[in-house]
Amino acid sequence: MAQTDEATPGSTPTPGPAPGTAGGERPRLGIGMVGYAFMGRVHSQAWRSAPAFFDLPVRPVMAALCGRSAEGTARAAEQMGWAAVETDWRELIAREDVDVVDICTPGDSHARIAIAALEAGKHVLCEKPLANTVAEAEAMADAARAAAARGVHAMVAFNYRRVPAIALAARWVAEGRLGEIRHVRAQYLQDWIVDPDFPLVWRLRRELAGSGALGDIGAHIIDTAQFITGQHLTQVSALTETFITRRPLAETSAGLSAGVGGAETGEVDVDDAALFIGRFSGGALASFEATRFATGRKNALRIEINGSAASVAFDFEAMNELWFHDHALPAEEAGFRRVLVTEPGHPYAGAWWPPGHGLGYEHTFTHEVKDFVQAIASGAAPSPSFDDGLRVQRVLAAVERSAADQSRLTAVRQT
Amino acid sequence: MAQTDEATPGSTPTPGPAPGTAGGERPRLGIGMVGYAFMGRVHSQAWRSAPAFFDLPVRPVMAALCGRSAEGTARAAEQMGWAAVETDWRELIAREDVDVVDICTPGDSHARIAIAALEAGKHVLCEKPLANTVAEAEAMADAARAAAARGVHAMVAFNYRRVPAIALAARWVAEGRLGEIRHVRAQYLQDWIVDPDFPLVWRLRRELAGSGALGDIGAHIIDTAQFITGQHLTQVSALTETFITRRPLAETSAGLSAGVGGAETGEVDVDDAALFIGRFSGGALASFEATRFATGRKNALRIEINGSAASVAFDFEAMNELWFHDHALPAEEAGFRRVLVTEPGHPYAGAWWPPGHGLGYEHTFTHEVKDFVQAIASGAAPSPSFDDGLRVQRVLAAVERSAADQSRLTAVRQT
Amino acid sequence: MAQTDEATPGSTPTPGPAPGTAGGERPRLGIGMVGYAFMGRVHSQAWRSAPAFFDLPVRPVMAALCGRSAEGTARAAEQMGWAAVETDWRELIAREDVDVVDICTPGDSHARIAIAALEAGKHVLCEKPLANTVAEAEAMADAARAAAARGVHAMVAFNYRRVPAIALAARWVAEGRLGEIRHVRAQYLQDWIVDPDFPLVWRLRRELAGSGALGDIGAHIIDTAQFITGQHLTQVSALTETFITRRPLAETSAGLSAGVGGAETGEVDVDDAALFIGRFSGGALASFEATRFATGRKNALRIEINGSAASVAFDFEAMNELWFHDHALPAEEAGFRRVLVTEPGHPYAGAWWPPGHGLGYEHTFTHEVKDFVQAIASGAAPSPSFDDGLRVQRVLAAVERSAADQSRLTAVRQT
């Protein structure tokens, strides 16, 4: 317990205000969520927490949860606090008490759910990557633009934009503190499939996941880099690799992240790692790497940006820290400094705890939900938009084209 | 988004199980909380989150919130999700829908609220330090022991025990991995009152807070060290200091952490910093320091323990990391290693996210609430008990006695 | 002062051994060095220090220093301890008291000096990069092979191989501790020319330096990576960039590193930064970056290698540390550990100080000189050979070819 302002009720006689039932009168915003695995759990926590920490103009209500298995969905709904359950996403969209559809399923289903929801007049929050193909992403972005004209909004869930340290980096770039940006060095390093006996879960199957490390985690560093710099990747030269080409089949078609595979094996048809170099629209050089084979790195989303006036560096494994080098200082006292991004003046941080009391992974989603709800309530377009998601999809596509074409420098299509 | 197992509901036709309202049938456990400032906010988040992540045998219900100001309490209750409000803690205790009283007020009121609640048959979770004096703490511990005989339980909220990294350190010590412990080096460093214009908030007034850095943050490192080592401090030699002896009066008697002080000043009658050296019951040497004047350190609860077989080191500013040195390894490959305490096998961590997706400050309270609820449901004594809180109080008292007696080595009374 | 074994002479009466002049009887090895700037200074320190810390079979004698300016050379010789001076490298080679020619000049002169020296029967230690072109490097490697047949040896001065931490990493790879290597991630980051007013020193002129960051520092990470992994780069896809294309002319044609440029400007015809991705002969993926525009990074030679069984990570800015992750440990206690590479059993370290008393930049050269002298004395081929230098040169050439050919994946010629 640190600085604060508790008072002791009842410690001195006070006139007795009539105790009553607490309750608010803000408009209700009904949420319907599809999928209740990893992403569903973290989105649920976000919906539950956002109203308690941010002053939202509307009151999100966790109306209904949708999953394929009635039993599993009911169990998840009870634990995570959803008021009702559905087993067909079309039914979820159709519910009158659902204003927002929150899509937490694998990428192969994003397009059809999102487009249907938008057409039904429901706001959409969709997990990333936006889709498994550029064509799907384009259709989604088209649908989102059409819906926006009717006041219905869509957002893609690149949650890392809402890490306070990353939002702070973006703020500093926007303020010109970094000067001209020369280098963007981004890595997303994990190691959860180093073991060749790890089974063929859905994330390792192109049909469901679209790609491997590239779309799952590479998409994050691409979006994060474009978000911080305010620039977009224009050219990429890429390599991809699948180190382990066959794996035991997972026990169920859905795939279990920690399950033990059986004797039968299947082909891994996605990348284990994807690397690319390239250029940004503002002239910066890019060096990117996404891999699930960086032994010892668990969730190392790293980005370093070197500008003519300053640099920033970040590693999600220490998510409350932003390293900042101010090149204007005398050389004798300059150096990368560890800014704990927990000050009241930092993005999002003021809503939480005193300085030095850090946040965790799930907070990025709480911030996302908060921004989404505020945008909807004010009629503004939430960000990142489906167009932003499409932009990332086009980089992913360019990476795959380059990798298939001897790493040739390949333009990222912008339209 | 990393490894997981989302499925796409509705992506293939499934038989339509009747959607229904989710709901559980676990017994209800009504919570009444006193105080809604910093500690109240974080406890609220804990009560809200614990059931969603841990399989609790009972269902905590946020029944009523108690604060002195009817208006402020109502506003807080609405934002934080409490169903009702009270303005007198006696009324809160008396409520039939309240089974647990959660005390989040300054230390001067802990004894009377806790004892009354226990006597009324309500379980009690009480913020730390347990009390402002040993006498109060003894009365509370007596009351807790008496209540326990009737199946009513009490716990003191030393939340840092529930940092996964700290729980892991304790586990390793208990398993004998550190060997014989020689050194415990603990610091709790903050800097929020370095500015002499920072006002005289309640934490700087002996009447309300009992002591300064000593009881507020020193208590945490004392408990943490005793918890990890399984030993207790037996002797201390101490110094305390108040660097800034007068400060502007805070705007209200309750004190506002960030308020601007006025022209009038008052005396600071608590310590700004407290240092002590001493001995543990198992023979280890202790070096402790608690200060609010460590410029640049925000919430640096640090502890390093050197044993004959291994060492551990921790800093709350990087709370997801435990540094471990295994002295049994060949010298050529030994060194402190950074264990990200986010693995499924780590304390508490498995309930949350995949490896490398860290937790934040508030999770320590969620874990605390979870352990408390599970203990109550199973009829077991929760830990840390009021006796543990008393033990810390006795160390605080010994520190103050030593500091007042030329730092003479002073025995910590054990009974 | 830490652990040691000083005795106090004279503290007790001892029989009086006749004091005499110290002196050894090892064969003399005369060193002649060309160039006395940065590299010359550090090589001098190496020649001076190696015999005091390593048990060399021969006694290096700093016979003669060669530089263009008689006055400057004489001054440098006096300060750095060279017995004589020359102003023409041909004269240096011709000296009877010179057995080794140590070449510390820019790359454009390496070939002619080295080849002449080898033909004259003098052993050669040559700074890196071996040459400015593959053709020159091939001629040098041919000359070295021919000389070796006559017992005359050549070595290229990739000093970073002799960082104890890097040598330790190579040892662990050779022992199989990393398993199958999947990723090599190497960066050499500096920032000394971020200021556009920094003058056009010789390192920024193709005619003298061959290339920019690529050959100067990129060569180091290429060699270091090939050395540690025992593999060689087979394919590269590259980008290079010159951010600042004109700079003030340096005051003298030789260029002064810290000089202030004048009003006249010249073209920068070398790269400011070079990036490439690629593949190693053993199947690992490579991600490399060399730049002089990484604001805030002073000499960050970084390499991380991820294998199926373990990973290592290194940053020269903390050169006494090697980070090691052992993937065979239980996940609950695994993590990157900071091995201080100062133990007696570590490469080179035992010759110096007790554990924890670190080494500096110049020690890498002392180790280099020691290994070189020991190889010569034993008739063995020193390593890295000119063939190793040529191998790096071929990678540099492939990088430039790829960068000029739309980053197309380009084979590194192996012969």
Added chain:
Amino acid sequence: MAQTDEATPGSTPTPGPAPGTAGGERPRLGIGMVGYAFMGRVHSQAWRSAPAFFDLPVRPVMAALCGRSAEGTARAAEQMGWAAVETDWRELIAREDVDVVDICTPGDSHARIAIAALEAGKHVLCEKPLANTVAEAEAMADAARAAAARGVHAMVAFNYRRVPAIALAARWVAEGRLGEIRHVRAQYLQDWIVDPDFPLVWRLRRELAGSGALGDIGAHIIDTAQFITGQHLTQVSALTETFITRRPLAETSAGLSAGVGGAETGEVDVDDAALFIGRFSGGALASFEATRFATGRKNALRIEINGSAASVAFDFEAMNELWFHDHALPAEEAGFRRVLVTEPGHPYAGAWWPPGHGLGYEHTFTHEVKDFVQAIASGAAPSPSFDDGLRVQRVLAAVERSAADQSRLTAVRQT
């Protein structure tokens, strides 16, 4: 190889200046050193290196080395470059070619050698701690003051003052950048005697070493703290401990640091660890700890100083880094920054390598020798003086008195 200014001699025809033997005309300063173990080796490297990197007004000549064993001394002299050997320190002092006596023996002999040398008109550089008792230290300080009146100078070898990062911290304190100093937190952590089978070397025997961790490494942090802050410790409250009270006898009476002990054991009559808290003359609180039982810490001389305006933090295990927090910056961008103390404007650093090319342990001695020689040549009093050494001795004595008197707060005698 990074930025520099090599030229290629002979690459263009130049007029042929007559090559000749290099040589200087500076006055000679003959050095005689007593002891050739750890300290002797590092002092030798310092004498050898200083003239090559610093512009010294005189030319140190390594005239004679003195040790008890004629054979061992001769061998050491040859390896380390001493021109002659002696086996009685009285003979060394008497040599005409010796102007400086450099004392590298255990503490029990410092007083008699130093006093004799000073009386014989020889300058003295004496290892720390100055002596084994305050009485001896007083006699030495008296002798030094008397000698100074005759132009003969003495210096105690607290080498860590010459770590560039520590000298930089002292400079910043002197400039007022830290404001009012509130906390000095210093630790010197080692682990070389954790193993109970480590033998009873001379450093573990009171008769020779005076004390244990206290005088050996505690002395260093005391001096370093007093040096940086410009204040002195006025009061201490202390604890000391000997964890392992009997150890195998070392094979020889001199003791071998790494030797294996035999079956016979002897008593350890010095402290294994010493802790104290206290106060500085300027009002700062002190928390100090010196131990050889901090498993995993090799040479962790750590100091953190918190002032009202800024803080600095240092750990010798990363000796090229000084961490600096500037409290005047906006909270949103403040944080401890890692200053690589390798810039031309940093203390000592400019004489060595470009930024980012770090120094090692031995450089602190080279800087020490450089400052000593420059002081002698200019007739100035070198620093730290024997009075500074005495001041540290008095702190050590106060620590022992306090530890023997129930840790009572004990005044450090100032005269």
